[in-house]
Amino acid sequence: MYTLIPPISATPPERTVIFVGLRGIPEIQGGVETHVAAISARLAERGWRVEVLGRTPYLPSQRPYTWKGVTVTPVWAPRSRSFEALAHTALGLIVAAGRNPDLVHIHAIGPALLTPFARLLGLHVVVTHHGFDYERQKWGRLAKSILRAGEAMGMLFSHANIGVSKVIVDSVRRRFSVGATFIPNGVENPFPQQDTSYLDRIAVTPRRYVLSVGRIVEEKRHLDLIRAFARLGDPGLKLVIAGTADHAGRYQREVEAAAAATPGVVMAGFQRGEALSQLYRHAGLFVLPSSHEGMPMVLLEALSYGAPCLASDIDANLALDLGADSYFPLGDIAALAEALRAKLAAPNPTEGAERAARVLDSFGWGAIVDRTMEVYESALLGWKASSPRRGRAGLGRRVEFGGR
Template identity: 30%
Template sequence: MMRKDKKRFKVAMIGHKRVPSREGGIEVVVEELSVRMVERGLKVDVYNRKDRFGKAYKQPREYKGIRIIQIPTFKVSALNAFVYSVLASFRALFGGYDCIHYHAEGPCAMMWLPKLFGIHTVATIHGLDWQRAKWGGFSTKYLKLGEKCASKYADELIVLSNNNQKYFKETYGRDTHLIPNGIVKKNADYPARDISEIFGLQKDGYILFLARIVPEKGLHYLIEAFKAVETNKKLVIAGDLTPGNEYVEKIKKMASEDERIILTGFVQGRLLDELFSNCYIYVLPSDIEGLAMSLLESVSYGVPCLVSDIPENMEVVGEYMPSFKHGDIQDLSVKLDKILKGEYSDIWKKENFETILKKYDWEKIADQTTALYKKGK
């Protein structure tokens, strides 16, 4: 008689928007982790939000061995995450999971529920979301509640930076696991084909900002600093430009005042590969980060970076890439000007990128995370 296969370890992922998707860093992380968990023999369900920008969004039922479960949400953005996390958490109670992995502070507000039923829980805090400028009163309180629930109910709590690890220890007395996001070295040999045809861009002819268009990313600093620099290079801003958003409208107005600034909107696939592969330098002027996936991606393409000097950015680039004082437009402008004049030639050294890449190995990260999942067995 044949022996039956051992039951596969089953995990649920809750907290992202959609997989597959590049709507934010969390979505990239959930996909990268889930794919590797499947490769390690785990069964993974990801709980996607059903609506995208208030419209029906067709999603696959399976992706790279991952089962996709859709959770309906309200179209009102303030209620979207709240309703999603409640419904996803109740649905997950009946999924037979060995572990539920919550991502981001908001969804962690429901961690008490699986904890009540004795399900092993892991939480990843991707950043202190309540600090971000876009949130109003209710959302801020909800995010702080999620943070408190994560510190109290998570069996294992993951943070992405030393700064956040210190915060949880000092604020809640909670020990955490420092497991950063990962990167995979990319093929940077993408000639400027589509970006040349669509946007008129050429190799090394532009500075790149690629991230969400939100206040905490500091894009307004970059635009002001760029305007003060004498250069024929362009500033390319790649990110979703959803109409009606107050900050997005502000950025559009600022960009319209300088013909060297190009707004591409949201990009992915070949366009994204070409933008990273052909830019002269990538700039991330953020005030707040957890661990910026766009910064890690720029390194994976071998693109030199200029970043604000917040701890989360400096943990990534260390002494290998230049930085400027966050929020200081003049310092950013001076550093940009020096880079464009070739005064930071060391940032193009291949060994700089190799050193950073070694710190953020997805395979090692997946192994560390899997070990936390199985501590509950």
């Protein structure tokens, strides 16, 4: 699947972009990772030289390799929830400076804390804001302050900003008086119809299970879902939780204990490819009970398969406008249990097919990559007009874009 290659030359060709701030690609758990995998492969198809700097602990090789025309280069990172992203990003930016690319694209507001450092290294920077990470339950007061600082540094010191939701774009404009371009997450075309071999392996029956997909972290609210599922009291129904934790900890142990104590809960671990596709395609109901999302990629994926969906009533989920019966009040376990019961009792295949068509039309990756390239090209034009030496932008004039 992967082809090992020697490190790329320090002198990049025209139109080179390096992605920083993520664990890596391909098929590595996380919304940012899925987002970058989709965009990077399509940029490579369109003639860009693309490199992703990934974190060594998550990659399948400790040497650079290619995937769909994208160079993936391992860069050391500590396996630490608190320091992993910042340490890796700092080292990644030093590596990127040696490549002299046209652009460095930093993803997420934690890594964006180092945007001024990137500028001092002479890099030309685009930042994508994937969500208000300081709202995540797992972070303490100090970490949340650092993430807020990262948001400010990324928005104020980058040459161009992208926000994956209109809420983010509006917030950036209001609080920092800078523009950002709205470019949402996207979805791939669903896998073709498959058999149910994976479902057979985990002993679940098509349409007789509730599905949750995502990392095992506090803001995904798995415990709410497990407790609501237990109230249904249906011995023929199962709850499949697909995902794992990046770092073992208290919350993971609590979820595993609750799952073990609740009949019908299946901890499926991180799934990808055909196995994940089978889970989406045959789910009786997909549920996203999160307290925090930027742009809910797993919800888009479920919708693209025509799965019936139920989500918490946070702004990011409400923005998809699924209808009142597809939302429940965040954290209200009784209301979630009642919504589960109602949705499972009255499936609507026609509604699922219509939603799938709308999602694929509105969130196809082709248009998203077109918009991303527009941001890149506009940023490069602004940079070349204001910077006398290509590849060394310094801390000069930024390029701003309004949300469109």
